[in-house]
Structures are given as C-alpha cells and as structure tokens.
Amino acid sequence: MMPRLSLLYLFAAAMLPFALGTIWPAAGQAGVLICLLVFLFSLIDLVLTPSLLAIEVHREVNEVLSVGTTNRVKIWFNNRGDVPLKIHVHDEPPLPCQYTDLPFDIELFPNKHQYSIYHVEPHHRGKNRFRRVFLQMKSRFGLWTVYDERDIRQEIRIYPDIQAVRGVELLARRNRLAEAGIKMSRLRGRGTDFDRLREYRRGDEFRSIDWKATSRHQELISREYVVEKNQNIIFILDCGRSMCNADEGVTHFDRALNAAILLSYVALRQGDTVSLMACSSKVERWVPPIRGAGSIQKLIRQVYDLEPIYEASDYRLMSEQLQLRYRKRSLVVVLTHALDEVHLEYLGSALRMMRWPHLVLSAFLRNVPLENRMNSIPETDREAFQIAAAAEIVSSQTQQISALQKSGLLVLDTLPENLSVNLISRYLDIKARQLL
Incomplete structure (x- = not known):
C-alpha cells in the first residue's frame, strides 16, 4: 500500500495550527489532536478497504x-x-512488443466472472513468456493505494505470421486467392491432367473450349485441367548478415521466412513436397521433405526460432549442401538480399552452380532505404550527389540481376513487403507453364 496525495494534503492541513503555536499555544495543542484524528481516520480507511486477495485472476x-x-x-x-471493487490492472506481456488497451480499469461485481481484453504485437520470434499481473485499487475513502501482484507465468511460442497462413487458407478454400494479390489466371486450364468441365470464363483460352459440350448446353463450356503434383520445392533461406536489414521494423529475414511458410502452404495444398535449408556460414537448419497440407504446422514448429546471424553467408556451401542432400530435380527457391555488386557477383556464381539438375528461382529483396533515397528530390548539392550515387548502385544491381536471368536463372526482384504475394504468383506461373 501507498499513501495518496489526498492523505498527504490532510496531514499538511492538520499541521497548519503548528504555525500559530508560537503566538497561540492552544493552536499547537489543537494541531496535535487534529493530526491524531487524521492518522486514526487513515487507519480506519485502511481497515475498511476490502482486500485484493479476494480477487481471482486468470489469463x-x-x-x-x-x-x-x-x-x-x-x-x-472473479470477485x-x-x-464491488474498481481496480486498475497491468500485465507483463512478452518483450519486445507493442500493446494496446493496457493498462485498463474494470469494476468487479461480487461473485461474478468478468474479463477484459487487450492486444499484443510481438516483435521477436522464439520462446517467450507472460509474467506478472499487477492489481491496484483505491481505499474506501481514497486515502491509500493498495497494490497486489499475481505471478501468472505462461510460456508461449512466437511463430512467424501464421495468421497470414490462415488467411491464405480461407481464401484458397473459397477459390479467392486473387483477393490477396496472387495472380491465378495463368494456372487455370494450363495443366495436363483433365479435371472437369465448367462454364466459360473471360480469359479462358479458346483451345480449352469443349465444342461438343458447348453444342449440348447451348453455352460455352471450357475444359479445366489440374497441374502436376508430387513435385519438389526446396527453400534455401539466407541467414547471413545481409538479411539483418530491416524495413519498417521487420527484418528481411522475417519477410523471407514468412514468404517461405506461405508458399509452402500453397505448395503442400497443390500436392507438392516441401523442404527447407537455412544457411549462414554453416547449415543452421535442415527440414527434410514433408508432404500434405497438414504438414505446414510441422514446418512452422521447426523454423519458428530461426534468427539471422551477423556473419557473411557462404553461398558456395549452400550449393554444395544442396547437391549432397537433394539430387532429384526440384524447384529451388533462394531467398536472399544482395548488399552490393561484389556480394551479388559472389552470390550469382553459387546460384549458377545450383542449376543442375534443379530449376532455380532466386528472390532478391530490394534495399528500400536506398530506393527511397534514389527517388527523393535533392535540395542541396550534397543530396544530389547522394541521390546520384544511390541511383548508380541500384542500376548496377539491376543489370547484374538481369544478367543472372539471361543465364537461365529465374529471378524475382521485389520489395520486401510484396515478397509473399509475388513469390506465390511466380510459383503458380511456373506450375502452369510446366517448367519443372
């Protein structure tokens, strides 16, 4: 417990007669009596205040x-x-995080279960915990603040953005992936295995029209095909220092990991097999091939605590480990970020080594601050020089990425925030064009 300002003000007022004690001795005696009465009143207030121990708390x-x-x-x-008790509540969420609607006030009625909701946004993956809940209440007459705390520790796991997986799952069940920005038009009707007949839709190829069915139904009917299944997708996740760069508080590595999980879910639903290798200067994690849409949780459990390391990535090691671990032709998706031209040249040589017998898709995350600087308007000569330097760096990297594409590699050069959508669209395009 702790005295409130109201109690301090009362004692200050009770001591005013002491100032008159030098000229009027009776005032000093009255001051002593008043102070005793205030002290007694504060004790009565404390005794009459209900205990916070009567409150049950559960998170x-x-x-x-x-x-x-x-x-x-x-x-x-549960009071x-x-x-009734009016209390002020604060919780200890897992740090680092942002939270809203906390702390909060709530009035608890006798023998009634009540709850309050707040929201937390974790900023770091891995194992973490909630800790104590703090309770605070005014005394009956408002002279004291009564405190209590409950040690309600709860261990939790903070995963990559699994809510996005649930959103993609919901849209996929309703055949509405296009609402998430995923391009589906090239997938329909471009497989080799016949699936069904359906009404003609704008954008269907004329060669997909079934003219016999059209004549029977007196309307255009299209043949729909499904793409091949049981193909292999291997993610190579760069865990080196280049992936520690952040955009809007989210590291490139987190963006890449989220994209890998989302694409894994789509690929597993398509009937493909998914595996993942995370590398820095060594192999940090290897997830053997998994299959089936339900296996996405297994993948998440094995990679949720991965973090980038402030070391240079060994891309030659990535290529060698890929050849050792998986020789069957697969779609190899490399998720990385090139710091500069030298870095990109070294990365490109390793990517070329991966081409046989695989189909390599390399996704490069752009340097957002550099591009923002390039697109800004200069106000001084110094800023103009900086903008020109930024433009030269971006142009050089663009030319090198274009050279990689001409050498037979599939390349995706994208902003970090668009990585997931663009990667899924490119995967569906590869499946539709039967490149694998």
Missing part, C-alpha cells in the same frame, strides 16, 4: 502467437468478496 492466451501481428489476450477476474 487466457494462445500458446502460439504471431510475430508482427495483433494477438488477443483475455484476463479473467469473491461482498462489495
């Missing part, structure tokens, strides 16, 4: 939270006392 939160997204936390209360 309800998922064992798995998503990094960078809003997660709901519910705190339950076992006989009078």
